[in-house]
Amino acid sequence: MALSAAASSPATAPVSDARFDAEEILALALARLEDDKAEDIVSIELRGKTTIADYMVVASGRSQRHVGAIAEHLVEALKERGVKGVRIEGMPTCDWVLIDASDIIVHVFQPEVRGFYNIEKMWSAALPGGAGQMPRD
Template identity: 45%
Template sequence: MQTEELKVLVVKALEDMKARDIEVIDVRGKTSITDIMVVASGTSDRHVKALAETVAFQAKQAGETPLGMEGLSEGEWALVDLNSLVVHLMLPKVRDFYQLERLWKEPSLAHRQERPAP
C-alpha cells in the first residue's frame, strides 16, 4: 500500500471513530524513522485505546500489518507504527505537554541558514 493511500485510510478511520484535532505532518527529510506522522486526540483513555486498535485493524485489513503498537495498557498515549506512517494518539493534556506538532513542523536546524555576523 502506498503511503498516501495509507494516510487516507488512517485519517478516515480516525474520523469515523470521532478522534479530535487530527493533524497530518509530512516529516520526509526531517527524520528517517517515517514519512508521515498523524497526531490525534481521544476523549478518554478508553477512546485512545479504541482509536489505536481501530487504526491497526483497518490497516491490517488493507494489507498493511502494523510493525508495533505501544501504550495501549495506559491509554494516555498510544502509538501505531505502520512503517511509512506513525500514528500518535493522546489525551489532550498529554498532547499539550509534548507538543509533537510544533516539534515536527518547525524547520530543522540543518535547513536553517545562519546569518553572517554584522
C-alpha cells in the same frame, strides 16, 4: 495504489499485495480516525526531512477508553487492508498510544498529555520554515 472510498469500510476485503504507498496508508489512517471521532487531527509530512517515516499523524481522544478504541480500530483497519508489520505501543495506559505502520506513524493522545508533549509543534519547528504541517478539519 489509489485508496477507494470503500477502503475505510470495515467490510473491505484485504489486499493481497502488501506493498502500499505512504499516501494510501495515510488516507486510510485519516479516514479511520475521522470515523472514530478522533479530535484535532494533524498530519505532518516528514518525507525528505527524516528517515523514520513519510508522515506523522497526531490526534486526540476524549478519554483513555476513547484513545484505546481509536488505536485498536486503526490497527484492525490497517491489518484488514493488508498492511503488514503494524506495531502498537502504549495500550496498557492509553494516555498516549503510538501506531507504527512503517511509512506512517500515528500518535493518539489524551488532550492533557498531547498538550504536555506538543510533538506536532516540535516536529513542525524542526522542519525548515515549519513546512509540512497539514491541519485536518
